[in-house]
Amino acid sequence: MIVVTKVNIDDGSTIWAQGGIAAVLDPADTTQAHLADTLVAGVGLCDEAAVEVLVTEGPGRLHELIALGAQFDRNPDGSLALTREGGHHADRIVHAGGDATGVEVQRALHAAVRRDPGLQVVEHALVLDLLPGADGRAAGITLHVLGEGTPDGVGAVLARAVVLATGGMGQVYAATTNPSVSTGDGVALGLRAGAVVTDVEFVQFHPTVLFLGADAGKGQQPLVSEALRGEGAILVDAAGTPFMRDVHELADLAPRDVVAKAITRVLLEQDVEHVYLDARHLGAGVLAHRFPTITARCRQAGIDPVHEPIPVTPAAHYASGGLRTDLDGRTSVPGLYACGEVSCTGVHGANRLASNSLLEGLVFAGRIGADLARDLPSQAEPRDLDTPTGLLDPGVRPAVTEAMTQGAGVLRSAVSLADTLGQLDRLGEKTSTDPGPSAWEATNLHTVATALAAAAERRTETRGCHWRTDHAGADERWRGHLLASIDADGELREQYEPAR
Numbered sequence: 469m470i471v472v473t474k475v476n477i478d479d480g481s482t483i484w485a486q487g488g489i490a491a492v493l494d495p496a497d498t499t500q501a502h503l504a505d506t507l508v509a510g511v512g513l514c515d516e517a518a519v520e521v522l523v524t525e526g527p528g529r530l531h532e533l534i535a536l537g538a539q540f541d542r543n544p545d546g547s548l549a550l551t552r553e554g555g556h557h558a559d560r561i562v563h564a565g566g567d568a569t570g571v572e573v574q575r576a577l578h579a580a581v582r583r584d585p586g587l588q589v590v591e592h593a594l595v596l597d598l599l600p601g602a603d604g605r606a607a608g609i610t611l612h613v614l615g616e617g618t619p620d621g622v623g624a625v626l627a628r629a630v631v632l633a634t635g636g637m638g639q640v641y642a643a644t645t646n647p648s649v650s651t652g653d654g655v656a657l658g659l660r661a662g663a664v665v666t667d668v669e670f671v672q673f674h675p676t677v678l679f680l681g682a683d684a685g686k687g688q689q690p691l692v693s694e695a696l697r698g699e700g701a702i703l704v705d706a707a708g709t710p711f712m713r714d715v716h717e718l719a720d721l722a723p724r725d726v727v728a729k730a731i732t733r734v735l736l737e738q739d740v741e742h743v744y745l746d747a748r749h750l751g752a753g754v755l756a757h758r759f760p761t762i763t764a765r766c767r768q769a770g771i772d773p774v775h776e777p778i779p780v781t782p783a784a785h786y787a788s789g790g791l792r793t794d795l796d797g798r799t800s801v802p803g804l805y806a807c808g809e810v811s812c813t814g815v816h817g818a819n820r821l822a823s824n825s826l827l828e829g830l831v832f833a834g835r836i837g838a839d840l841a842r843d844l845p846s847q848a849e850p851r852d853l854d855t856p857t858g859l860l861d862p863g864v865r866p867a868v869t870e871a872m873t874q875g876a877g878v879l880r881s882a883v884s885l886a887d888t889l890g891q892l893d894r895l896g897e898k899t900s901t902d903p904g905p906s907a908w909e910a911t912n913l914h915t916v917a918t919a920l921a922a923a924a925e926r927r928t929e930t931r932g933c934h935w936r937t938d939h940a941g942a943d944e945r946w947r948g949h950l951l952a953s954i955d956a957d958g959e960l961r962e963q964y965e966p967a968r
């Protein structure tokens with residue numbers, strides 16, 4: 469098996485995860501309660517069968533990760549330490565290193581990959597497109613090897629099955645918690661290959677990233693995990709007034725979309741750039757022990773959370789939608805699988821419940837592995853590849869991210885989305901003569917931005933993390949999914965499908 473990754477194997481969102489992994493491990497908790505919390509967050513659009521798989525298989529997969537070597541924080545009696553996050557009605561978040569869960573998960577998985585002689589890892593190789601098979605099945609991938617210790621150049625890898633695990637698309641916005649590799653490549657590649665993409669309008673904006681100043685707020689921003697609110701930190705405005713108690717019964721631990729919207733409302737009403745997260749009452753001991761990463765990052769920015777409130781603002785965080793899969797991770801293209809944030813298995817619906825995404829990766833990766841072990845297809849005969857045309861000038865990237873932030877961010881309306889789509893249309897004319905990796909990434913960002921903004925424009929309601937200022941509240945006629953695909957003429961097509 470070959471694992472191809474565009475920078476180093478550690479460069480993805482996983483290593484940045486802070487809060488943890490949700491799983492029912494406390495005897496007082498139940499899978500039904502986890503299911504119920506997930507369905508509430510998803511506001512009518514979760515696929516209940518997929519959520520059932522997630523919550524029932526999750527604990528077993530977590531124990532497999534522990535057996536692989538992952539070390540999670542434990543109580544003095546040796547049991548796993550569990551905390552609570554937004555939208556959960558029980559303590560079910562497993563964490564590591566206080567607030568460095570992703571570092572430990574990535575370390576354990578990386579070590580397991582290194583130990584496995586059956587795995588070949590190719591780093592610094594950008595996957596470009598699916599290599600189509602003559603019979604419509606996936607036959608492999610094309611890639612651009614970036615010349616770190618190997619000759620720079622374009623090539624292909626034949627494969628009996630292709631599993632996309634390319635992560636999210638946060639870089640489509642000007643400010644995001646996602647690393648630079650999260651450019652939506654898998655979704656764009658899938659669309660070009662004829663796969664169905666769904667729910668892309670549901671982008672979760674994390675309510676609290678560290679506000680570093682208006683000029684510093686571009687690209688990847690430092691996250692201030694909601695686990696901090698789980699331990700008692702409170703959101704306040706510039707006057708020190710808490711504002712979440714009047715908004716939701718769970719106050720500061722309301723689902724993320726509710727908190728992001730409440731903060732955005734304060735920003736607009738008070739014409740300010742950030743609110744504050746007050747964690748002073750947790751004390752120096754809790755901050756140092758449970759939140760060493762956040763405390764250190766704040767101090768690096770000149771803010772001491774022991775003595776002053778932390779300035780925070782929302783930023784793009786998580787793509788709830790992606791390549792549509794069945795319960796075994798299969799996309800609509802035979803032989804092409806999707807796993808993790810690039811996929812849309814149906815577990816998140818209109819909004820992801822905190823710490824369900826690492827869990828989704830664990831559970832559905834296991835199911836993909838089992839499916840391939842059962843039924844690995846034969847090698848498809850590759851079709852001749854067309855020379856790529858229409859790749860975009862890498863210089864369009866800042867304009868794409870700005871258009872998305874202005875018109876398709878936390879707040880959207882028919883006017884703002886039409887403006888964004890108009891800008892994207894014009895930017896789509898600026899093609900590149902150099903088909904290098906930067907042109908591919910710019911093209912991918914533009915493709916997913918267009919699909920996202922088009923779906924957001926079409927969905928004339930407010931649901932989950934999709935907030936239309938011109939259509940307040942959820943509309944029963946929209947309790948369904950927008951499916952997007954690219955037709956034979958290269959046009960983006962959308963189709964509505966009522967929720968099951």
Ligand SMILES: Cc1cc2nc3c(=O)[nH]c(=O)nc-3n(C[C@H](O)[C@H](O)[C@H](O)COP(=O)(O)OP(=O)(O)OC[C@H]3O[C@@H](n4cnc5c(N)ncnc54)[C@H](O)[C@@H]3O)c2cc1C
Pocket residue numbers: 472473474475476477478479480481482483484485486487488489490569570593594595596633634635636645646647649650651653654691785786807808809810822823824825826827829
């Ligand atoms: C700051 C932050 C905190 C988070 N905290 C939590 C949390 O506490 N709990 C939780 O459940 N979730 C959390 N999430 C979300 C979660 O971390 C991600 O959804 C998850 O890690 C995604 O895993 P993945 O394997 O799908 O993608 P990633 O971990 O992003 O990996 C994708 C890989 O694909 C590679 N790649 C991408 N495109 C290409 C290409 N064209 N060619 C070759 N390689 C490519 C990338 O380089 C990368 O190695 C957090 C996310 C962020 C950003």
